[in-house]
Amino acid sequence: MLETRSAVYKMMKNVAHEERQIKYWPPPFASDMTPYRERDFDGNVRKVCLSKSLVPRISKAIVLGDVAVGKTSLVNRFCHKLFDNNYKATIGVDFEVERFDVLGVPFNLQIWDTAGQERFKCIAASYYRGANIIVIVFDLGSLMSLSHSQQWLAEAERSNVGFYHIFLVGTKRDLLSNKVYEVIEKRAITVAKTINAEYWAVSSRTGDGVPELFARMASLSFNATIIRELQTSATEQITVGSDLVTLKNQKELPEKKKLKCNGCTV
Template identity: 50%
Template sequence: MLPPVKKDRVITQLPQCFSPNAALHTKDGFHPQVKAMCQFQRTATVSFNIAKVIVVGDVAVGKTCLISRFCRGAFDKNYKATIGVDFEMEHFEVLGVPFSLQLWDTAGQERFKCIASTYYRGAQAIIVVFDLSSVNSLAHARQWLEDAMKENDPSSVLLFLVGTKKDLSSPDQLSQIEQEAIRLSEEIKAEYWAVSAKSGDGVREFFFRVASLTFEANVLSELERSGSRHVGDIIRITDNTDGHRRRKRTPQCC
């Protein structure tokens, strides 16, 4: 039996982008085919779908705090650096259809890259995180993306560039680094967001956007491959999860 979806995880409309000039999609709503399929699905057998999302970036940019703020609604400034990879499962209901994000929180330390990189493969979305108060972390974002893309098909992965610690930046500093971030996001075809895990500013909206776009991409991809098959075949039941949130910590790298 599938777990109940929290009322605040129900998505009925495509969430707006953060910055129209640095967005993956500027359309107002879901693709008509996706909406039609989901309307049919409401009267068909309940089904389930999952998207793998990997979160990469320098150590201490706030990857774990970002995920924890969304999944638990909590912020702890004393988080210890991630060792290897941590894992969260978050459930949604998109257009009436159950959907989940696997959030893979990867280590930012160089010595753990040999572990973290083994989990990059098969991602539907890549979130590259940098610190809005650190120009160096933004400069390193391109390399993190390149490393992650070595294990994935560039034509089938959604990319997000996320600046954290928005609350720590002065207006002038924020404006300056955001110009660079938007320029980079346009170059690498990523969607740019600025958030604060401490205050929660933009975090919920961002993850709803990730869930909505990955859901739509998954359905359209299956539609393209399956032709005229029924929605019950396209948005299929996956039995590799027990429906509960789980965390996984890998052993220390060699």
């Protein structure tokens, strides 16, 4: 009889493909086009990864944008190394899960490819919740799609609270001359700064920039996830005068014993 194994156990035993093994910090598209200033994995993150005590982690990325900007082509290029000229509009949402090994720790990236058509917005919006990464996609050849970026981000933010990374991704780079692209890039960078997003320009047809983009997304999200967990589990320390006082999490404090005195409870 075959031994039944959990999905988590299988994921820990398997190893991600070589190109999905992240050992070094992936750089942004350009150093002046990102609000995320980390230059390497956090030191504490590296230490805990070396301990081999971490279980697999997972993050959720939602891909938003106008119809026909290339959202599905972007996801298919990364997940399946495919590009299809015969475009078919996404109905509702499509879902992919891609495995990475980040600093030796199994990491799954859920990628939710959402519909851009107005009639499917209500369906797609129900899947926005719990996003760790928001990817706003626009067509580099369409300034109209770029102008809708803030609207798409606002849609995603209605369903999400807390911290998440934001990416503004221009597609179809291969269709623009360098001269035209330079003009579009200036406008895109302005929008990216306005919505506090990291900017990328990619081509799903050629694959240029696509693996680097997703490696960057995975690394930023993994690093942030582990840091939050370490901060949550760590004890709090405050300085009182010249002394350093450690305050344990309230749930760790022992319950006060009730002392009875002459029939009274203190």
